[in-house]
Amino acid sequence: MKPAVLLIAVLCVSVCDGVKFGQLCSGNPLNSRRTSDHWGTGSYGASRTHGRHQGLDIRCSDGAEVYAPFDVTLHGKLLVYNRPEKAAIDQGINLRGGGLCFKLxxxxxxxxxxxxxxxxxxxxxxxxxxxxxxxxxxxxxxxCDKSDPTPHF
Structure with a gap:
């Protein structure tokens, strides 16, 4: 292996794999994942009507408090759907921290x-x-780059 490639591999192991999400949601201290229900499956890459699921679903009760999973910088809110029939859940937030860029x-x-x-x-x-x-x-x-967040949980 060339020295530059080795250096990149070592940096990725220490930075990329080292970041683990802490508790995201009150009532779910272990970040349990959404498995299957009649709406589908919450795993990354799961089949959807229009392609593949591009995230990972972490169980959270309606109205629960949401926490920073590690030290983060908030980078603005986002619209998830921008459709009137989904207005009740049409919000989210952009975050950065631990070398990661992600959305909730x-x-x-x-x-x-x-x-x-x-x-x-x-x-x-x-x-x-x-x-x-x-x-x-x-x-x-x-x-943010639509890669698999699963290794960070």
């Missing part, structure tokens, strides 16, 4: 800029049951 869907952020420390509240889980009755309510975690 279905979260009403308390604020949209600044720094938040691991475990501090960043928002509230939106009422997913009002849009998708019977789904396992969850936060959708999506990497």
């Amino acid at each position: 869907f279905y979260v009403r952020p308390d604020r949209t800029s600044g720094t938040v420390l691991k475990g501090q509240r960043i928002g509230t889980m939106l009422p997913m049951q009002s849009v998708y009755p019977g789904i396992t309510s969850h936060i959708h975690v999506q990497m």
Whole structure:
């Protein structure tokens, strides 16, 4: 292996694999994932009507507090759908920290800029049951580059 390639591999192992998400949602200290329900499966790459699921779904009850998974910088809110019939859950937030850029869907952020420390509240889980009755309510975690977030959990 060439020295430059080895250096890149070592950096990725120490930076890329070292970041693990802390608790995202009150009531789910282990970040349990959404498995299957009649709406589908919450794993990365799961089949969807229009392609593949580009995130990982972490169980979170409607109205639950959402926490910073590690020290993060907030980079603005986002619209998930921008469709009137899904307005109740049409919010999220962009975050950066630990060398990662990611988004949390279905979260009403308390604020949209600044720094938040691991475990501090960043928002509230939106009422997913009002849009998708019977789904396992969850936060959708999506990497900015749409890579698989699973290794960080």
